[in-house]
Amino acid sequence: MRRPAFIVIQLLLSIFATGMVQAESQKPNVLFVAIDDLNDWVGCFGGNPQVKTPNLDKLAAEGGLVMTNAYAPATVCCPSRSALLTGVHAHKTGVYGNKNNLKNAPKAKDLVTLPEYFSQHGYHALSMGKIFHKHPLPGDTGNKKSDAGQWAFDEYHKTLGGIGPASKKRPVNGLPNLPGEKVSYHYHAFDWGPTAENDETKMLDYRTASWAAEQLKTRDFDGKPFFMAIGISKPHLTWYVPQKYFDMYPLDEIVLPKTLATDLDDILDRNGKRIYSPSASWLRAEKYGKHKEAVQAYLATITFVDDCIGVLLDGLAGSKHADNTIVMLWGDHGWFLSEKQRYGKTQLWQESCRVPLMVKVPGVTPKNKQCMGLVNLIDMYPTLVELCGLPENSVNDGHSFAPLLRDPNMQWNHPTLTNGCLPGFYRVYDGRYSYISNRQRGAEELYDHRDDPMEWTNLIGNSEHDGIKSRLKAFVPKTDEPKSPENPD
Ligand SMILES: [Ca+2]
Numbered sequence: 001m002r003r004p005a006f007i008v009i010q011l012l013l014s015i016f017a018t019g020m021v022q023a024e025s026q027k028p029n030v031l032f033v034a035i036d037d038l039n040d041w042v043g044c045f046g047g048n049p050q051v052k053t054p055n056l057d058k059l060a061a062e063g064g065l066v067m068t069n070a071y072a073p074a075t076v077c078c079p080s081r082s083a084l085l086t087g088v089h090a091h092k093t094g095v096y097g098n099k100n101n102l103k104n105a106p107k108a109k110d111l112v113t114l115p116e117y118f119s120q121h122g123y124h125a126l127s128m129g130k131i132f133h134k135h136p137l138p139g140d141t142g143n144k145k146s147d148a149g150q151w152a153f154d155e156y157h158k159t160l161g162g163i164g165p166a167s168k169k170r171p172v173n174g175l176p177n178l179p180g181e182k183v184s185y186h187y188h189a190f191d192w193g194p195t196a197e198n199d200e201t202k203m204l205d206y207r208t209a210s211w212a213a214e215q216l217k218t219r220d221f222d223g224k225p226f227f228m229a230i231g232i233s234k235p236h237l238t239w240y241v242p243q244k245y246f247d248m249y250p251l252d253e254i255v256l257p258k259t260l261a262t263d264l265d266d267i268l269d270r271n272g273k274r275i276y277s278p279s280a281s282w283l284r285a286e287k288y289g290k291h292k293e294a295v296q297a298y299l300a301t302i303t304f305v306d307d308c309i310g311v312l313l314d315g316l317a318g319s320k321h322a323d324n325t326i327v328m329l330w331g332d333h334g335w336f337l338s339e340k341q342r343y344g345k346t347q348l349w350q351e352s353c354r355v356p357l358m359v360k361v362p363g364v365t366p367k368n369k370q371c372m373g374l375v376n377l378i379d380m381y382p383t384l385v386e387l388c389g390l391p392e393n394s395v396n397d398g399h400s401f402a403p404l405l406r407d408p409n410m411q412w413n414h415p416t417l418t419n420g421c422l423p424g425f426y427r428v429y430d431g432r433y434s435y436i437s438n439r440q441r442g443a444e445e446l447y448d449h450r451d452d453p454m455e456w457t458n459l460i461g462n463s464e465h466d467g468i469k470s471r472l473k474a475f476v477p478k479t480d481e482p483k484s485p486e487n488p489d
């Protein structure tokens with residue numbers, strides 16, 4: 001007769017073995033969350049001390065590692081997203097701008113995108129909201145853009161609904177054009193104001209987040225692991241959100257970002273001519289004294305987005321998938337709020353290159369932790385592939401930062417590359433120095449972030465820094481793929 005202790009040990013061993021088998025067969029799920037045009041104005045990223053983002057901060061408190069040194073592969077939607085979703089940089093695919101559909105780019109059209117790769121390796125890939133940049137297909141007219149990347153998913157859902165601004169007048173913010181300036185007030189315009197109803201649940205992004213929460217709570221995806229990509233479309237312009245979000249940021253308390261009036265004077269082309277001017281939107285806000293209103297509106301829109309993230313993450317937390325789902329949440333590029341005399345993106349300075357990136361790997365990433373490792377969003381593809389035990393995709397340009405997630409204090413400083421919207425326009429950043437090269441214009445910039453985090457003082461003419469420049473320049477691509485075909489106007 002066996003002794004009771006022996007039976008208990010055998011029982012424990014068999015439970016342990018069963019658990020191991022289940023762990024082998026059940027790969028982790030992925031919740032991949034894109035936020036359009038969100039810069040580092042997130043509480044746990046410290047980009048703006050006034051911003052209210054309790055739900056993103058809660059993600060950090062619950063093990064969402066705060067990657068404080070994350071950079072975009074490009075600084076507008078389409079090239080950034082095309083690069084991070086194919087795993088290949090714009091200078092190799094020719095997808096440099098918003099009009100370059102990667103499906104029309106000879107060097108990109110056959111690349112296996114991240115969701116397709118997961119689908120090919122046993123995952124159920126599903127999506128709602130903006131993940132790929134949208135493009136028109138033949139036959140589309142007006143603003144219709146039928147290619148939203150639906151081809152990359154096993155299951156794709158379009159978000160429907162939303163509410164417009166309270167006022168029918170455009171612009172809602174009443175900001176007049178400058179003399180001679182022609183601006184059409186379409187949905188991308190530099191405009192803001194309260195929505196017709198003070199009800200966030202009717203907003204497009206709220207619906208997307210609610211849909212995702214519902215899928216997480218009610219589905220088991222036929223026993224397959226899932227790759228769920230959820231795209232939040234704000235704080236991309238326009239900043240029309242319910243009044244209650246504006247009320248959270250009283251105008252008289254708004255603190256404006258620090259700027260330098262002469263900042264653009266030291267960026268010169270090969271002929272010594274200044275190459276940058278203030279943007280038209282900045283000039284309008286400057287002339288009519290509307291900087292505080294603009295900052296208030298961006299902050300308000302971020303807090304609305306944060307509420308949507310709360311709905312999404314509460315859905316995950318209340319589901320049976322909570323303990324086996326990796327959350328990777330990112331903004332596609334940064335945004336200027338009057339730094340460098342502009343509103344918007346597209347250039348290669350810190351404010352447009354730096355992005356929020358948070359990664360939660362249940363049981364692995366620590367709570368309330370900032371990680372200083374230097375990463376690029378193009379690294380997300382190989383990182384997820386490694387975390388989920390999929391075979392490496394050899395065409396990926398990025399480096400998997402999975403080791404950094406396991407040990408956030410380790411040294412991790414691959415200099416990071418960001419492409420501009422033209423061939424031959426690059427930024428390389430090594431965690432201290434940023435080097436920007438515009439080959440077409442013959443303009444170069446070098447900044448030391450230890451003393452100059454706002455990149456005010458261009459050191460390129462200072463020969464003391466020639467060694468640093470050469471070192472960073474070695475990471476600039478030697479050749480650039482020409483621009484791929486553009487969508488028709
Ligand atoms: Ca964007």
Ligand SMILES: [Ca+2]
Nearest residue numbers: 263266456457
């Ligand atoms: Ca400057």
